[in-house]
Amino acid sequence: MDRLFKIHARSHRVIDHIIPPKQDKEKMPTTKEEKELWSTLDAMVLQWIYATISHDLLYTILEPDTTAMEAWNKLRDIFQDNRHSRAVTLEYDFTHVDMADFSNISAYCQHLKSLSDQLKNVGSPVNNNRLVLQLVFGLTEPYNSVVTLISQNDPLPQFYQARSMLTLEEVDLVKKVAHSSSSGMVARYSNGPHDISDHASSHRNNTGRKRNQNRSYNGRKNRSNNGGCGGEKGSIRTSNNRGIGQQPTGQQPPINIPWYGGQPWPWMAPWAP
Incomplete structure (x- = not known):
């Protein structure tokens, strides 16, 4: 600063x-x-x-x-007060920097460079080789190929060059992740129309079965309800049958029809006259 x-x-x-x-x-x-x-x-x-x-x-x-x-x-x-104590603290922070604690390569490199500058201000400068080695030491696993490339250079590249290599690698990693995600979505929905039609057919079948079950249930319910009325009608018919040839209790006597032998027609109710 x-x-x-x-x-x-x-x-x-x-x-x-x-x-x-x-x-x-x-x-x-x-x-x-x-x-x-x-x-x-x-x-x-x-x-x-x-x-x-x-x-x-x-x-x-x-x-x-x-x-x-x-x-x-x-x-x-x-x-610059207590320079040695500040140097110890900054040295510990410098050697324990991990990229997993940062959102991207730029933030990681910026923090390392800031610690290096602070060490220089308290009388403990960090040379380029140590700065680059600490840079690659704190990288995560996806950057292993770049770590090998940087470490095998003799002499080691400058800090800004190593940072540029890591930034390009980060861009490639982001593209690979995006491509793999899009490929997975295409493979997942490649048979989408068939899946949709099968799902629609299954839905229609389930709906038809539910309707048939409802109709069957309603039919049984109606027959059960009509059974009471049917019982009444049955009793009426039974009474009618009993009324043929004999006088039911509490009913009018049948009308005598000469040509029918004095008995009412079978289908006529006793109280019809």
């Missing part, structure tokens, strides 16, 4: 506000106008510093009437 800030300050020609200028080449402001311009530019650089740090650090170094160089030096002391 400090290097980016230095680049930004140098591009605006205010690098001497955070790094002491060399007296033999640079001149300190002498006139009133130069001092006023220097004060204005120094306030601008100080504002940049305050805008790029966390609130905790801001409240730690914030003091009235401070200069950009004083704020810069305080931040340097804070980050």
